[in-house]
Amino acid sequence: MKIARTLIRPVITEKSTLLNEQNRYVFDVDMKSTKYDIARAVEWAFDVNVVSVSTYRRRGKMKRRGFREKKRPDVKRAIVTLAPGDSIVLFEGA
Amino acid sequence: MNVSQESSDNGEIVLRLEVDSERVGRHMNAAVRRVSQRVNIPGFRKGKAPRAILQNFVGKEYLVEEAMESLVPEAVGEAVREQELAPFAPPRVDNVEQTEPTVTIVATVPLRPEVVLGDYQSIRYDEQPEEVTDDAVDALLMQLRRSQAYSLTAERAADENDIVTLDLKVTADDELVWDFEDRQFQLNLDLETYGEVFVGLHQGIIGMSVGDEKEFSFEVSEDNESPQFAGRTVQVNAHVKDVQEEVLPALDDALASSVGLPEVETVEQLTTHIRSQLEERAEQTFVNGIQNRLMTEVVEGSEFTISPIIVDHESQHVLERYVQQRRSVAARTGQQFNVEDLTEEDVNEAKEIAEREIKNSLVVQSLVEAENLEVSEDDVTKEIELANENATSEEQKLEDNEETRESVIGFLKRRRTIERVVNMARGQSEDASAAMAAG
Numbered sequence: 369m370k371i372a373r374t375l376i377r378p379v380i381t382e383k384s385t386l387l388n389e390q391n392r393y394v395f396d397v398d399m400k401s402t403k404y405d406i407a408r409a410v411e412w413a414f415d416v417n418v419v420s421v422s423t424y425r426r427r428g429k430m431k432r433r434g435f436r437e438k439k440r441p442d443v444k445r446a447i448v449t450l451a452p453g454d455s456i457v458l459f460e461g462a
Numbered sequence: 463m464n465v466s467q468e469s470s471d472n473g474e475i476v477l478r479l480e481v482d483s484e485r486v487g488r489h490m491n492a493a494v495r496r497v498s499q500r501v502n503i504p505g506f507r508k509g510k511a512p513r514a515i516l517q518n519f520v521g522k523e524y525l526v527e528e529a530m531e532s533l534v535p536e537a538v539g540e541a542v543r544e545q546e547l548a549p550f551a552p553p554r555v556d557n558v559e560q561t562e563p564t565v566t567i568v569a570t571v572p573l574r575p576e577v578v579l580g581d582y583q584s585i586r587y588d589e590q591p592e593e594v595t596d597d598a599v600d601a602l603l604m605q606l607r608r609s610q611a612y613s614l615t616a617e618r619a620a621d622e623n624d625i626v627t628l629d630l631k632v633t634a635d636d637e638l639v640w641d642f643e644d645r646q647f648q649l650n651l652d653l654e655t656y657g658e659v660f661v662g663l664h665q666g667i668i669g670m671s672v673g674d675e676k677e678f679s680f681e682v683s684e685d686n687e688s689p690q691f692a693g694r695t696v697q698v699n700a701h702v703k704d705v706q707e708e709v710l711p712a713l714d715d716a717l718a719s720s721v722g723l724p725e726v727e728t729v730e731q732l733t734t735h736i737r738s739q740l741e742e743r744a745e746q747t748f749v750n751g752i753q754n755r756l757m758t759e760v761v762e763g764s765e766f767t768i769s770p771i772i773v774d775h776e777s778q779h780v781l782e783r784y785v786q787q788r789r790s791v792a793a794r795t796g797q798q799f800n801v802e803d804l805t806e807e808d809v810n811e812a813k814e815i816a817e818r819e820i821k822n823s824l825v826v827q828s829l830v831e832a833e834n835l836e837v838s839e840d841d842v843t844k845e846i847e848l849a850n851e852n853a854t855s856e857e858q859k860l861e862d863n864e865e866t867r868e869s870v871i872g873f874l875k876r877r878r879t880i881e882r883v884v885n886m887a888r889g890q891s892e893d894a895s896a897a898m899a900a901g
Contacts, residue, residue, distance in 0.1 A: 381505030385512055 374401045374409035378458055379445065387447065393456050397423070397446045406446045414458070417451035465541040468568070473769040475571045476556075479541050481533065483563035489536075493529035530558055530565075538569045550574045551775035572769035575820070577828045580763025585756060585887045591748035594740040602736050606721065607710045616707040619671045624651050626667060627704035634682075634694040646703070666698055675701045749884060756887050760829075761821045768820060776816035777809070784812060830879045837874045842867050845874060 379394040387394060397406050407418040428440035450456070464480040494516060499509045503519050517525060538553050549571045557568040613625055620626050626649045632640040651664045662680035670676055679697040686692040711717050718732035726732050785801055792799040846860050846867075853859045860866050 379505070380515060382507060382510050384505075385515070 371405070371409045371412050374398050374405050375413060376443075378456075390449075391452065391455065392447050392449045395446050395448065397444050399425075399442065399444050401444065401446075403446070406448065410448050410450075410456075414456045416454035416456065418448055419451050420449045422447045422449075463537060463540065463544075465544055467545065470573075473573050473575050473767045474771065475545075475547060475573060477538070477541050477545065477553075477569050477571060479537050479567040479569065481537050481565045481567065485537070486529070486533065486563060486565050489529040489533040490525065492532060493525050497525060497528055526560065533565065534558060534567055534569075537567055541569070542571055547571050548574060550769070551772045554771045554774075570769075570771060572771040572775075575766055575768040575772065575824055577824050578765040579825070579828050579832060580760055580765075582756075582760045582763070582829065582883060583886060585759055586889055587752055587755070587887050588889070589748070589752075591741075591744045594737055594744060598740055599733060599736050602740070603713060603733070607713060607717065608708075610717065610720070611708050611710050613706040614709050616705045618705070619669050620651060620667055620702065620705045621707070622651055622664075622668060623708050625649070625706040625708065626651060626670075626702055627706075628667070629701040629703065631699040632663075633697045634691050636697075639690050639696075662696065663698060667700055667702070670700065670702045672702055672705055675699075752887060753880060753884050756884060757822055757825065760825050760883075761818075764821075764825060764828075766821060766824065768817070768824075772820060773813060773817050776820055777812040780812040780815050780819070781809065784808065826876055826880065829883060830875050833879045833882060835875055835878050835882065837871050837878070841874060842870050845870050 374397055376396040376398060379396060381394075384394040393410075395406070395410070397409075401409070403421040403423060406421045406423070410416065410418050423444060423446045426443045426445055428442045430437055430439055432438075463482060463485065466478050468476040468478050470476070494513050495509070497520060498511055498513075498516050501511075501516065501520055502508065503511045503515065506515070511519070534555055538555065542549055542553065551572045553569045553571040555567060555569045557566075559566040559568075616624060627646055628642075628649065629644060630640060630642040630647050630649075631638070649664070649667065651668060662682065666676070666678040666680065677697065677699050679695055681695055682691040682693065684693040713729055715728045718729050719727045721732065723732075723735060726735050781804065785799065785804070788799040788803075843862070846862055850859045860870075
């Protein structure tokens with residue numbers, strides 16, 4: 369898995385901001401990426417040490433437009449715990 | 463907060479305020495709270511996004527601007543109180559400079575304008591109110607008789623002021639304009655009230671009797687106000703069905719008492735009453751005219767130091783009134799009028815009106831101060847009682863409290879001063895003006 373393609377976007381929501389206080393950061397990641405890939409990608413991109421990675425798949429919602437019903441793509445989401453003392457500036461918004 | 467007076471000129475004082483970081487921080491925090499409640503940031507409920515994320519989302523300038531909206535009026539208001547200034551209109555903020563972490567504000571405070579009254583005591587007008595002529599009284603008596611007139615079928619040819627029922631066909635240069643066949647069209651042969659077209663029509667019909675049929679034509683001048691007829695030859699085909707004459711009631715005591723005026727039962731009393739009413743009206747019109755001329759003359763002869771901020775502020779009120787008027791006129795014709803539709807001419811005119819109004823009110827105020835007339839407690843009580851007697855609803859009634867008395871005193875002083883100055887200009891004696899003021 370190519371490191372540069374692993375991380376799709378950071379997730380900045382109310383819930384993820386609360387997790388930031390526990391030094392945990394949330395990303396949407398490539399469907400095929402493994403926890404190992406994610407940890408390496410975060411370490412490479414933000415120059416931090418990753419302690420653990422949890423992942424889950426968000427099922428795409430079914431959306432109807434007239435008669436047509438389509439499924440939105442599934443997304444893999446990762447919660448990355450950093451080593452104490454590390455942080456990602458992107459999430460601090462400054 | 464550090465406040466210093468920079469300069470004072472032209473009825474204004476320029477203040478420089480240095481607002482401390484603690485106050486700036488307080489307003490920034492409040493601004494963040496307000497904006498956060500207002501802005502919808504994806505992923506966050508309203509008001510829940512952290513400050514840093516909110517700042518990234520809306521930009522720092524937006525937050526600062528929001529903070530300044532509450533900080534500037536508060537700081538300027540406090541500075542004005544601290545310096546014990548009495549602004550005549552809201553201060554104008556000239557500059558807000560961010561010198562982090564403090565903020566420097568430059569504001570101009572308009573003070574009460576200064577007036578040097580011209581020599582109003584030597585102004586004299588020799589004219590007298592217009593005399594009420596017998597013709598004016600007769601015209602009103604005739605108006606009264608005509609209002610009670612009734613009509614009777616006339617067994618004669620139609621004459622002036624009769625009401626004629628007829629079939630009518632009117633063409634202008636062979637084009638049919640009116641067709642009132644079998645429609646019982648009624649025509650009042652009142653030559654004084656109607657215009658050229660009707661006069662031509664009326665003159666043709668005068669002299670016709672019931673059953674008469676007549677064709678006639680007349681020319682209408684080019685400048686006639688009705689475009690259908692201007693510059694054309696009008697042909698009329700008329701068939702008279704009925705002629706009614708207007709019967710005026712006799713000018714007698716019965717008519718006089720039917721008017722329903724108290725203590726008016728004879729023609730003589732009615733005539734005297736009408737004459738005195740007309741004289742009163744003439745006197746009022748004359749006094750109003752004198753008052754306007756006098757005020758204009760006093761304003762022109764006085765010197766003013768008025769801050770442009772006051773004129774701008776007042777012109778905003780004038781413009782608001784003007785926009786309201788234009789809106790109601792536009793609404794009647796189903797159109798719209800917006801503030802954007804105001805032209806530069808309107809704005810300049812509003813400024814002129816505002817300046818005139820300010821000068822007038824300053825002159826009146828200065829005259830009140832110069833004449834320093836006394837208003838007794840009894841006068842105030844009487845005025846409040848009079849206002850309450852004339853009030854048409856409970857809401858219009860005045861409550862007899864300190865505030866009302868204060869404003870009634872101001873009102874009475876202004877009224878009496880103007881009366882006194884007008885009397886002076888008419889060359890009436892001090893005693894007469896004092897008696898009028900008391901009355």
